[in-house]
Amino acid sequence: MELELRGITKSFGSLVANDHIDLKVAAGEIRGLLGENGAGKTTLMNVLYGLLQPDEGEILLDGRPVTIRSPRDAINARIGMVHQHFMLVPVFTVAENVALGAEPLRRIKVPGLPALRTGLLDRGQARRQVVALSERYGLQVDPDARIEDLPVGVQQRVEIIKALLRQASVLILDEPTSVLTPGETDDLFRIMRELRADGRSIVFISHKLREVQAIADQITVIRRGQVVGQRPPGTTDAELAALMVGRSVELRVSKDPAKPANVVLDVASLTVAGQDGAVPAVDGVSLEVRAGEILGIAGVQGNGQTELCEALMGLRPAAGAVRLDGRDVSGASPRERLHAGVAYIPEDRQEDGIVADFSVADNLVLDTFDRAPYSSGIALNLSAVRSQATSLVAEFDVRTSSIDTPVGTLSGGNQQKVILAREVGRSIRLLIASQPTRGLDVGSIEFVHRRIVAERDAGAAVLIVSSELDEIYALADRIAVMYEGKITGIRPPTVSVTELGLLMAGAAAAVEGDPA
Amino acid sequence: MTDDASVLPPAEAAGAAPTDTGPAPDRGRLRYDRAILEAIIAGSPAVVTILAIVLALVLGALIIAFSDTAVLHVWGSFFAEPGVAISTAWHSAAAAYSNLFAGAVVNPHTIAAAFQGGSVGAIFYPLSQTAAQATPLILTGLSVALAFRAGLFNIGAASQWIGGAIVVTYLGFGLSLPPVIHAIVCLAGGFAGGAVTGWVVGALKARTGAHEVIVTIMLNYVMYNLLSYLLGTPSALQLPHQANLTSPNIGANAQLPHVGGPPPQVGVGFLIALAAAAGMWWLLARSTVGFEFRTVGANPSAARTAGMSVPRTWVLAMLLAGALAGLSGAVTIQGTFHNLNFQSYGTYGIDGITVALLGRARPAGVVLAGLLFGALNAGSTVMSAATSVPVDIAEVIEGLIVLFVAAPPLIRAVFRLRQAQRGGMAAVAKGWNG
Numbered sequence: 017m018e019l020e021l022r023g024i025t026k027s028f029g030s031l032v033a034n035d036h037i038d039l040k041v042a043a044g045e046i047r048g049l050l051g052e053n054g055a056g057k058t059t060l061m062n063v064l065y066g067l068l069q070p071d072e073g074e075i076l077l078d079g080r081p082v083t084i085r086s087p088r089d090a091i092n093a094r095i096g097m098v099h100q101h102f103m104l105v106p107v108f109t110v111a112e113n114v115a116l117g118a119e120p121l122r123r124i125k126v127p128g129l130p131a132l133r134t135g136l137l138d139r140g141q142a143r144r145q146v147v148a149l150s151e152r153y154g155l156q157v158d159p160d161a162r163i164e165d166l167p168v169g170v171q172q173r174v175e176i177i178k179a180l181l182r183q184a185s186v187l188i189l190d191e192p193t194s195v196l197t198p199g200e201t202d203d204l205f206r207i208m209r210e211l212r213a214d215g216r217s218i219v220f221i222s223h224k225l226r227e228v229q230a231i232a233d234q235i236t237v238i239r240r241g242q243v244v245g246q247r248p249p250g251t252t253d254a255e256l257a258a259l260m261v262g263r264s265v266e267l268r269v270s271k272d273p274a275k276p277a278n279v280v281l282d283v284a285s286l287t288v289a290g291q292d293g294a295v296p297a298v299d300g301v302s303l304e305v306r307a308g309e310i311l312g313i314a315g316v317q318g319n320g321q322t323e324l325c326e327a328l329m330g331l332r333p334a335a336g337a338v339r340l341d342g343r344d345v346s347g348a349s350p351r352e353r354l355h356a357g358v359a360y361i362p363e364d365r366q367e368d369g370i371v372a373d374f375s376v377a378d379n380l381v382l383d384t385f386d387r388a389p390y391s392s393g394i395a396l397n398l399s400a401v402r403s404q405a406t407s408l409v410a411e412f413d414v415r416t417s418s419i420d421t422p423v424g425t426l427s428g429g430n431q432q433k434v435i436l437a438r439e440v441g442r443s444i445r446l447l448i449a450s451q452p453t454r455g456l457d458v459g460s461i462e463f464v465h466r467r468i469v470a471e472r473d474a475g476a477a478v479l480i481v482s483s484e485l486d487e488i489y490a491l492a493d494r495i496a497v498m499y500e501g502k503i504t505g506i507r508p509p510t511v512s513v514t515e516l517g518l519l520m521a522g523a524a525a526a527v528e529g530d531p532a
Numbered sequence: 533m534t535d536d537a538s539v540l541p542p543a544e545a546a547g548a549a550p551t552d553t554g555p556a557p558d559r560g561r562l563r564y565d566r567a568i569l570e571a572i573i574a575g576s577p578a579v580v581t582i583l584a585i586v587l588a589l590v591l592g593a594l595i596i597a598f599s600d601t602a603v604l605h606v607w608g609s610f611f612a613e614p615g616v617a618i619s620t621a622w623h624s625a626a627a628a629y630s631n632l633f634a635g636a637v638v639n640p641h642t643i644a645a646a647f648q649g650g651s652v653g654a655i656f657y658p659l660s661q662t663a664a665q666a667t668p669l670i671l672t673g674l675s676v677a678l679a680f681r682a683g684l685f686n687i688g689a690a691s692q693w694i695g696g697a698i699v700v701t702y703l704g705f706g707l708s709l710p711p712v713i714h715a716i717v718c719l720a721g722g723f724a725g726g727a728v729t730g731w732v733v734g735a736l737k738a739r740t741g742a743h744e745v746i747v748t749i750m751l752n753y754v755m756y757n758l759l760s761y762l763l764g765t766p767s768a769l770q771l772p773h774q775a776n777l778t779s780p781n782i783g784a785n786a787q788l789p790h791v792g793g794p795p796p797q798v799g800v801g802f803l804i805a806l807a808a809a810a811g812m813w814w815l816l817a818r819s820t821v822g823f824e825f826r827t828v829g830a831n832p833s834a835a836r837t838a839g840m841s842v843p844r845t846w847v848l849a850m851l852l853a854g855a856l857a858g859l860s861g862a863v864t865i866q867g868t869f870h871n872l873n874f875q876s877y878g879t880y881g882i883d884g885i886t887v888a889l890l891g892r893a894r895p896a897g898v899v900l901a902g903l904l905f906g907a908l909n910a911g912s913t914v915m916s917a918a919t920s921v922p923v924d925i926a927e928v929i930e931g932l933i934v935l936f937v938a939a940p941p942l943i944r945a946v947f948r949l950r951q952a953q954r955g956g957m958a959a960v961a962k963g964w965n966g
Contacts, residue, residue, distance in 0.1 A: 360837065362837050368837040373830050382838040386824075
């Protein structure tokens with residue numbers, strides 16, 4: 017079946033998650049949908065699966081427009097979806113899970129009458145369906161196994177069986193490999209090819225270049241809610257990476273050349289365990305940041321940048337040494353590091369940066385409330401908290417009706433200004449900022465960038481993590497690229513986009529002597 | 533999450549009147565009225581609570597009326613004499629509620645009597661009963677509320693109450709100390725006993741990640757059976773030469789006196805409960821420790837990122853919550869019963885959860901909720917003596933109030949209120965999967 021999306025637009029408040037997206041997938045095609053987290057891939061697929069209603073645009077199947085208001089409509093239109101997080105009941109068997117929502121019922125045959133449906137579940141029928149599909153596509157799934165006993169890769173195949181059993185001819189796989197081992201990924205790709213050979217269309221959502229290259233017939237790249245390009249799989253990784261992180265908006269901050277002084281942050285072979293324990297998230301990273309310079313860490317998201325920042329703040333256990341102004345702080349708690357003059361702008365603003373229900377004033381002292389002048393021993397000094405809030409709100413141009421307004425009601429840009437004001441509103445030695453301008457409007461981005469440069473000029477060491485190349489180019493005095501937990505190279509800011517793209521795709525050694 | 537800065541607090545949106553127009557007094561009054569009206573229509577948490585109480589009282593009245601055999605009898609001939617049927621039902625409920633009021637707040641007869649030379653003090657007798665009933669409820673309510681503000685569901689006020697009460701009882705009859713000092717030592721003992729019981733929960737959660745709901749529920753059983761064992765063992769807490777499960781009375785010096793005027797007086801325990809509420813308010817609103825409690829309760833990952841120690845906060849919050857419940861045990865033993873047994877144990881621990889829920893985990897709210905439940909308890913005794921309505925109806929009404937408070941959408945549907953703003957009761961009612 018041919019799938020076509022025309023001008024799909026979906027916004028959440030002021031954020032446009034999908035901006036007039038066009039996508040056409042032929043029958044028997046595997047389409048790679050490539051983009052960073054937050055680029056709008058999942059939103060688009062949720063629109064297609066009826067979990068979200070588009071503000072504009074239409075969906076066509078085999079050229080006929082269809083209306084999809086719910087997953088049930090999608091199933092009826094023969095669209096199937098395997099979510100990133102599986103929708104399975106862990107204590108049920110494979111057959112029971114597959115039957116859920118479309119339970120085969122026992123029939124009673126009385127001669128001379130049409131078959132009567134009973135209310136009883138026909139487990140045998142459910143089992144036979146699983147076995148048949150499993151054999152047809154080489155899925156190797158035991159219908160009687162309980163979900164919780166199965167490896168993740170097999171659970172995923174159960175999800176695929178569920179979709180196939182509902183006659184899906186368009187199959188959406190949302191980040192299917194994020195939970196798989198390399199071996200399981202190969203199995204999944206084999207199954208996907210079987211399904212393609214059977215004439216089914218597959219939309220394969222991923223932010224991993226290599227996998228999309230390996231399996232897709234065509235690659236569509238989405239960035240900030242827009243389709244920024246369509247490429248055949250032979251395209252270079254560097255080109256795809258550059259498309260993903262983009263360079264459409266020209267952002268330049270006027271800044272003087274850096275005057276690096278003594279080393280403030282010195283990291284030696286820092287290693288952070290990964291989620292499954294097998295592959296380290298941060299793998300022996302060594303770097304140093306001097307006072308008065310900005311080190312930008314570029315890279316496609318999910319290559320260990322988040323873990324690196326959290327390890328530097330003491331929020332995540334790590335092996336290796338972290339020295340601050342020559343003092344070993346490897347064993348220090350987050351509070352001790354903050355007190356030692358580290359400022360931290362976390363990647364996830366809502367989750368880690370602010371307390372949404374607290375007032376602007378309270379959020380501005382979230383990590384300094386226990387120090388003078390905001391407290392004297394155990395008692396809070398509310399007047400000091402309020403006067404600090406009043407001056408910071410003015411200085412950082414936080415648009416709020418009052419300092420008592422809950423910070424959760426402010427716009428993202430103003431929330432970020434509150435965090436920035438809190439972190440750099442005191443004297444600091446080191447600023448660590450992770451994705452400091454994600455989701456912000458241009459005005460706020462400019463403001464945040466100017467403040468970061470101001471901190472550098474005031475003599476702080478600055479470490480910026482960003483997956484936006486523009487931001488890295490605008491701010492960094494040196495650029496480090498991270499790939500699969502390792503630093504693949506450190507370059508001056510004059511480095512070409514092509515070379516950064518190659519580094520971001522993991523081509524460390526090849527680039528060293530290459531004049532490209 | 534709202535992405536927009538355009539969201540204004542409703543009061544501002546409603547009452548943002550230009551300052552330079554209109555005669556000032558009228559204007560002010562108008563704005564005030566409008567603010568109240570706006571609060572009612574928008575279904576602010578306080579309004580929802582009040583409406584829940586009203587609705588519970590209405591349903592309670594129906595239950596009272598239709599469990600009365602006399603009412604049922606006349607309703608048998610409803611179609612012959614509908615007026616009689618309705619007025620009988622009305623009188624049945626009205627009689628019950630007026631006695632409830634007389635027992636909990638003020639009895640009009642005592643006011644009349646006072647004008648004819650009777651005792652003025654008698655007017656305040658029902659209120660002193662209400663205060664006495666409310667005292668342990670306020671303290672266990674504060675215990676649950678404090679833990680809740682730090683993001684913890686303390687289902688274990690009952691076990692912490694026992695932990696405090698056991699220590700108080702031992703100190704009360706085992707020691708012989710001068711007046712005042714003995715009472716203070718016992719109070720401190722109750723505080724400490726509850727604190728230790730609460731600390732166990734916090735420490736287990738911080739060290740092992742055990743969910744505090746499971747741990748507190750299990751500890752409730754442990755402490756209940758420990759109490760049962762101690763009260764049944766003569767060499768432990770049991771009153772010698774007795775078959776009953778009861779402890780000896782604590783010494784007279786350990787008992788909490790009543791203060792103020794000629795009888796009726798208010799127990800010192802009630803003043804302690806009020807002081808504890810004030811202390812908790814100060815802790816939460818004005819201290820660094822309370823700031824950490826609130827931050828951990830509202831967003832633990834932001835708290836961690838800001839350098840706070842979440843496990844340490846859990847331990848401290850459970851310790852203080854336990855101490856408040858232990859204090860509840862202390863004032864019950866020292867102020868009311870003077871000995872420990874299953875009658876004095878009562879149901880304060882579990883009732884504390886409902887009091888905290890009704891009080892929205894705010895100290896002042898808990899005091900008001902405790903007083904309401906205290907009033908229902910005190911009034912129901914008088915009501916059941918004067919009418920045929922059983923004492924249990926008070927508990928039915930309490931249960932209904934909590935039910936309605938925990939289901940704000942229900943109240944909004946019944947009274948056709950608008951959808952409330954974010955936060956509020958939903959956070960308390962949505963469950964304990966935190």
